[in-house]
Amino acid sequence: MKVGLIGNPNVGKSVIFHQLTGVGVEVSNYPGTTINRQYGTTCFQKAIIEFIDLPGTYSLEGDSEEEKIVRSFVESDEADVIVAVLDAGRLERNLYLTLQVSEYRKPMLVILNMMDEAEKSGIQVDTAQLSSILGVEVIPTVAIQGKNTGSIIPAILSSSRVPVVKVLYDHHIEAAIKSLKTIHNLEWVDAIHALQGQAEDADIREAATALSEEIERMHRMTVAQIIAGNRHHCAEHIANEVVHFQSPERGPDIDRLLTTRIPGIPILAAILIGILLTVFVIGSWLEEAIVTLINTFVMQPFLAAGLPPLAEQLGVSLILAIQAGFGIAFPFIFTFYLFIALLEDSGYLTRAAFLADRTLHRFGMHGQGIIPLVLGFGCNVPAIMSVKLLRTKRERLIASFLVTLVPCSARTVIIAGLVAAFIGLAAAMSVYLLVTIVILATGLILSRVTPGDQYGMILEMSPLRRPTLKNVLLKSWLRIREFLLIAMPLLIIASIILGLFQYFGLMAAFEEFIAPFSETVLGLPSYATTALLFGILRKEMALETLIILAGTADLGSVLTMAQIYIFAVVSVLFVPCIATIAVLKKEIGIRMALVISAYTLVVGLLAGAILNILLS
Amino acid sequence: METTSLREDILETLYKFQSSGRAAPVAEDLATALGKEPGELRPVLALLEKEGDLVPNPDGTLSLTTSGTETGGRVMRKHRILECFFSEMLGMSPDTASEEACTLEHGVSDEAIERLGRYIQGKPGRGTGLRGIRRGKGWQTLTLLEAEEGDTLTVSCVRCRGPGVRLNDLGLFPGTEVKVVRKISGNGVVVRVKDCDIALSPEIAAFVLVERTG
Numbered sequence: 001m002k003v004g005l006i007g008n009p010n011v012g013k014s015v016i017f018h019q020l021t022g023v024g025v026e027v028s029n030y031p032g033t034t035i036n037r038q039y040g041t042t043c044f045q046k047a048i049i050e051f052i053d054l055p056g057t058y059s060l061e062g063d064s065e066e067e068k069i070v071r072s073f074v075e076s077d078e079a080d081v082i083v084a085v086l087d088a089g090r091l092e093r094n095l096y097l098t099l100q101v102s103e104y105r106k107p108m109l110v111i112l113n114m115m116d117e118a119e120k121s122g123i124q125v126d127t128a129q130l131s132s133i134l135g136v137e138v139i140p141t142v143a144i145q146g147k148n149t150g151s152i153i154p155a156i157l158s159s160s161r162v163p164v165v166k167v168l169y170d171h172h173i174e175a176a177i178k179s180l181k182t183i184h185n186l187e188w189v190d191a192i193h194a195l196q197g198q199a200e201d202a203d204i205r206e207a208a209t210a211l212s213e214e215i216e217r218m219h220r221m222t223v224a225q226i227i228a229g230n231r232h233h234c235a236e237h238i239a240n241e242v243v244h245f246q247s248p249e250r251g252p253d254i255d256r257l258l259t260t261r262i263p264g265i266p267i268l269a270a271i272l273i274g275i276l277l278t279v280f281v282i283g284s285w286l287e288e289a290i291v292t293l294i295n296t297f298v299m300q301p302f303l304a305a306g307l308p309p310l311a312e313q314l315g316v317s318l319i320l321a322i323q324a325g326f327g328i329a330f331p332f333i334f335t336f337y338l339f340i341a342l343l344e345d346s347g348y349l350t351r352a353a354f355l356a357d358r359t360l361h362r363f364g365m366h367g368q369g370i371i372p373l374v375l376g377f378g379c380n381v382p383a384i385m386s387v388k389l390l391r392t393k394r395e396r397l398i399a400s401f402l403v404t405l406v407p408c409s410a411r412t413v414i415i416a417g418l419v420a421a422f423i424g425l426a427a428a429m430s431v432y433l434l435v436t437i438v439i440l441a442t443g444l445i446l447s448r449v450t451p452g453d454q455y456g457m458i459l460e461m462s463p464l465r466r467p468t469l470k471n472v473l474l475k476s477w478l479r480i481r482e483f484l485l486i487a488m489p490l491l492i493i494a495s496i497i498l499g500l501f502q503y504f505g506l507m508a509a510f511e512e513f514i515a516p517f518s519e520t521v522l523g524l525p526s527y528a529t530t531a532l533l534f535g536i537l538r539k540e541m542a543l544e545t546l547i548i549l550a551g552t553a554d555l556g557s558v559l560t561m562a563q564i565y566i567f568a569v570v571s572v573l574f575v576p577c578i579a580t581i582a583v584l585k586k587e588i589g590i591r592m593a594l595v596i597s598a599y600t601l602v603v604g605l606l607a608g609a610i611l612n613i614l615l616s
Numbered sequence: 617m618e619t620t621s622l623r624e625d626i627l628e629t630l631y632k633f634q635s636s637g638r639a640a641p642v643a644e645d646l647a648t649a650l651g652k653e654p655g656e657l658r659p660v661l662a663l664l665e666k667e668g669d670l671v672p673n674p675d676g677t678l679s680l681t682t683s684g685t686e687t688g689g690r691v692m693r694k695h696r697i698l699e700c701f702f703s704e705m706l707g708m709s710p711d712t713a714s715e716e717a718c719t720l721e722h723g724v725s726d727e728a729i730e731r732l733g734r735y736i737q738g739k740p741g742r743g744t745g746l747r748g749i750r751r752g753k754g755w756q757t758l759t760l761l762e763a764e765e766g767d768t769l770t771v772s773c774v775r776c777r778g779p780g781v782r783l784n785d786l787g788l789f790p791g792t793e794v795k796v797v798r799k800i801s802g803n804g805v806v807v808r809v810k811d812c813d814i815a816l817s818p819e820i821a822a823f824v825l826v827e828r829t830g
């Protein structure tokens with residue numbers, strides 16, 4: 001049995017999915033967490049039920065990514081039961097989608113989630129009456145606390161029904177649907193889609209266009225507007241019947257602080273800088289502890305074992321890879337994800353998007369662009385995947401470009417472990433400043449040269465909520481798990497290849513080849529340039545390789561301060577890591593992925609060369 | 617019915633004379649302007665005088681009273697809005713547009729003309745013939761971007777097709793009541809629609825026309 005979860009963004013579908021299946025799904029307090037379908041299976045009284053968590057959407061009839069995914073799912077007959085998840089506090093708006101789904105006349109169940117928040121704002125919903133109007137079972141829940149979620153599966157099995165509710169459409173629309181149905185032998189839902197210009201068949205599309213043009217002439221409104229209006233009126237009517245308002249508990253208006261220019265923007269800046277500094281400090285401290293621990297208890301005993309040289313080289317490479325993986329994953333990325341999870345769950349991120357809207361317009365994006373940019377500080381890969389929530393190709397392109405330049409945790413390791421450790425904190429901050437300038441300049445240029453339309457922000461503001469520790473930890477864990485799964489194998493393979501190269505002396509040959517360029521242009525010894533190249537595999541490997549090739553962890557004794565600084569800047573700026581290039585290719589195509597890589601290569605080398613001239 | 621039209625036509629013509637600063641007409645001038653025989657007008661003029669819409673001057677010319685001016689002005693405005701609609705939006709020739717307007721101006725309700733006027737005003741780059749009328753009182757149509765924080769407004773028109781679909785889905789379509797929750801100058805706005813807060817970029821907010829309701 002297959003069950004699909006459908007609902008508006010941010011109504012708690014993912015929490016319910018998680019409760020029903022135990023499969024870890026990321027849950028956020030901002031719209032658009034689930035971009036692809038998520039599958040999870042559970043077993044109840046010998047029945048196997050597969051749940052499908054669909055992206056949150058406001059409508060089934062549009063051409064955005066999530067609308068297409070959900071529409072094709074509903075049309076495909078894949079689901080035996082459709083579960084509509086509604087936010088009880090925003091019933092009227094949520095019913096709009098439910099009414100659309102119920103037009104498919106498939107067995108349904110309605111979950112009225114977030115009953116606690118609704119009650120707090122003085123809203124009482126008569127679930128029995130709602131159930132009788134819609135003609136399907138309505139289950140009130142507070143999913144985040146697990147309240148009443150236990151009765152969902154039994155209800156799916158025993159009492160999912162085909163809804164009876166019907167939207168009354170304008171009589172011109174009804175007449176047009178009827179004529180399309182009889183002449184072209186269409187289903188009701190296909191007819192209403194055809195009327196809005198969504199028909200595969202050319203003949204039908206032509207007939208529907210003629211009809212809708214006639215209606216538009218009569219109403220001076222688009223057909224989509226009339227249909228939306230009819231559905232909203234129906235939703236309003238139902239909501240008026242079943243929602244009873246009481247005097248709400250009024251808390252202090254925190255939003256007044258968060259979404260005004262003063263103090264909203266200083267608060268936003270303080271939060272972002274505070275997070276980066278905290279991650280930087282906690283991360284460096286933890287990393288040192290982890291590296292020392294592995295050195296003392298794994299590396300040294302291993303070296304003391306006296307294995308044959310090849311085996312020893314391979315073993316050392318493996319240990320180094322694991323050390324590097326844990327050394328950045330937990331201290332930097334996990335700490336960062338904890339803060340991001342806090343920001344997301346509190347609902348602050350949507351406020352940040354609102355505040356940043358104006359600034360981001362200058363860079364050819366809009367407020368929502370702040371989400372990928374902030375995520376980029378953790379790891380570029382999920383950040384680029386989140387670029388999907390921007391609506392136009394132009395915005396996605398600009399955002400991907402800029403995200404690639406954002407110093408991720410791995411690059412933070414280089415800045416912390418190299419510049420902060422050997423030169424000082426101020427120098428480390430100056431690297432960030434330099435990167436910020438590069439990002440801003442790139443954004444300004446891109447917003448002028450990138451073709452395509454700009455599409456402003458239409459973003460629902462998430463209600464402010466107190467984040468729960470459990471959800472924050474769970475989400476950070478899921479993300480770090482994903483990171484480890486993607487990054488660790490790559491790290492290990494790359495490390496072993498590097499070890500083998502070194503063992504067979506290939507490295508020396510390459511160094512000889514690169515030496516003239518390296519020494520004259522960047523002012524770096526040739527082994528440092530080799531290390532830079534390894535940074536393409538995983539950014540922080542540039543640092544580890546440098547240590548291995550230099551033969552000492554005390555880099556201050558073999559490199560000058562200027563060389564350390566140049567090395568750090570070049571490795572932070574130039575060519576994204578392999579995983580980032582791969583995800584860029586997937587999201588915006590191979591050509592743009594190559595353009596971005598080439599651009600970063602040029603910028604990185606240019607910055608290095610200029611610094612070399614200035615510092616020497 | 618026939619007399620009503622004629623009465624309104626007379627008041628309108630008198631209003632035109634009066635507002636253009638020309639000398640007050642005598643009954644014969646009126647008849648020429650309306651393309652009628654003076655004999656046809658006499659009974660109607662008497663009726664208008666009796667109802668207090670116009671006063672004959674000692675020299676035989678006719679002047680409007682306050683209530684007559686008001687009616688004349690209203691009919692005139694209806695005429696111009698209809699004429700503008702027919703010629704500029706439906707593409708009819710100015711002459712036919714004027715003729716049609718002459719017939720319809722007597723039957724159309726105040727509300728319909730009010731809405732039609734607002735509709736024409738909402739169209740960018742059109743309605744040039746309406747400059748004078750646009751300034752009339754009680755025409756509080758503005759875009760969401762121009763609204764003030766705390767305003768409660770009713771959406772009258774969503775002008776864009778692409779983003780408009782998403783706005784429709786969120787409940788921002790003609791007739792919905794919205795409240796401006798937050799506004800930062802130069803930045804976007806946050807509006808409350810159907811109990812949900814929606815943040816809009818300035819260029820989107822500028823697409824949404826609203827009316828003040830309270």
